[in-house]
Amino acid sequence: xxxxxxxxxxxxxxxxxxxxxxxxxxxxxxxxxxxxxxxxxxxxxxxxxxxxxxxxxxxxxxxxxxxxxxxxxxxxxxxxxxxxxxxxxxxxxxxxxxxxxxxxxxxxxxxxxxxxxxxxxxxxxxxxxxxxxxxxxxxxxxxxxxxxxxxxxxxxxxxxxxxxxxxxxxxxxxxxxxxxxxxxxxxxxxxxxxxxxxxxxxxxxxxxxxxxxxxxxxxxxxxxxxxxxxxxxxxxxxxxxxxxxxxxxxxxxxxxxxxxxxxxxxxxxxxxxxxxxxxxxxxxxxxxxxxxxxxxxxxxxxxxxxxxxxxxxxxxxxxxxxxxxxxxxxxxxxxxxxxxxxxxxxxxxxxxxxxxxxxxxxxxxxxxxxxxxxxxxxxxxxxxxxxxxxxxxxxxxxxxxxxxxxxxxxxxxxxxxx
Numbered sequence: 001x002x003x004x005x006x007x008x009x010x011x012x013x014x015x016x017x018x019x020x021x022x023x024x025x026x027x028x029x030x031x032x033x034x035x036x037x038x039x040x041x042x043x044x045x046x047x048x049x050x051x052x053x054x055x056x057x058x059x060x061x062x063x064x065x066x067x068x069x070x071x072x073x074x075x076x077x078x079x080x081x082x083x084x085x086x087x088x089x090x091x092x093x094x095x096x097x098x099x100x101x102x103x104x105x106x107x108x109x110x111x112x113x114x115x116x117x118x119x120x121x122x123x124x125x126x127x128x129x130x131x132x133x134x135x136x137x138x139x140x141x142x143x144x145x146x147x148x149x150x151x152x153x154x155x156x157x158x159x160x161x162x163x164x165x166x167x168x169x170x171x172x173x174x175x176x177x178x179x180x181x182x183x184x185x186x187x188x189x190x191x192x193x194x195x196x197x198x199x200x201x202x203x204x205x206x207x208x209x210x211x212x213x214x215x216x217x218x219x220x221x222x223x224x225x226x227x228x229x230x231x232x233x234x235x236x237x238x239x240x241x242x243x244x245x246x247x248x249x250x251x252x253x254x255x256x257x258x259x260x261x262x263x264x265x266x267x268x269x270x271x272x273x274x275x276x277x278x279x280x281x282x283x284x285x286x287x288x289x290x291x292x293x294x295x296x297x298x299x300x301x302x303x304x305x306x307x308x309x310x311x312x313x314x315x316x317x318x319x320x321x322x323x324x325x326x327x328x329x330x331x332x333x334x335x336x337x338x339x340x341x342x343x344x345x346x347x348x349x350x351x352x353x354x355x356x357x358x359x360x361x362x363x364x365x366x367x368x369x370x371x372x373x374x375x376x377x378x379x380x381x382x383x384x385x386x387x388x389x390x391x392x393x394x395x396x397x398x399x400x401x402x403x404x405x406x407x408x409x410x411x412x413x414x415x416x417x418x
Contacts, residue, residue, distance in 0.1 A: 129202030242347025
């Protein structure tokens, strides 16, 4: 589900079927410019004999890939293991959040009834939380379907006879549109961004419930429509791993959309909400202490604004999440060739963790820092230490982002993408 996809790309072969070869499926005649399709290399088109040889390998390779794709190998402990995971993930996330919200990160005994009696109200869904999450999700779908962006063809899909699906990659447009809209809504008071962290527990519960609903609905629709793929025959296992490979509504690929647009943007907005909340708390404390807010004068006094009072550790988390989201959006055209999109089906594993698990578990450090601030016991470090951390973060991001760009270009050269 990450930009660089730890599971790797199709080029590396099937993960648990390494005995199967990975020949190209597209024919030499399918060459098109730019990032629109996979084309043959120059060595494959130098002569007629090369073309003929390539065509034979392609047909045989396609048969092998379909044969490999039809085999099912149990992972994650099979039906028993995935059933435990499907029940365990929501319980674990609820437990971890209650530990953060009510126990300052300590880990009380989860078997004590009192723990849940005090904790359940903190994660009970509310009408406001439901509206925030579902409206955000709907808005992300609308922008994904309508805003301009480049169109990229994915890898040939063996089960579709080598067909390459088209992906509209408009992540950059939606990302900056989101930022502008959030700024307008917050500054006009229509929707203060701090509402996100104020309702974080209920929103998390809504996200988990919605993810389960989407999982079941996708499985049923896939079975009823006959679009199932690589089924094991075990209902729990097929629900977990997924029934459909390339679910779409209109021109939006739901699998890629849910992996890029939902989790990382929610994670960033949680951090942004916490940073603004911390700023407001610190400004209020200055007023209570009889101190006037510090004013920043910018551009020779043309712009005057209250100094940012957010703690350095929270600003660090905000910058880290902002950089990652920005990288995902600007590199979205790299996603269609990753393992998640090409091979993994859209089931509980991807649906739950993208719609709920990733954004509401990766934010623990942010929530911990904010809770410490609310308790008037903020995490503090020296200016020198924080400066070093920021420099390391920016340097590491540069290396990571540059390496991923070079890796993707290398993959494209291997497949002769122009």
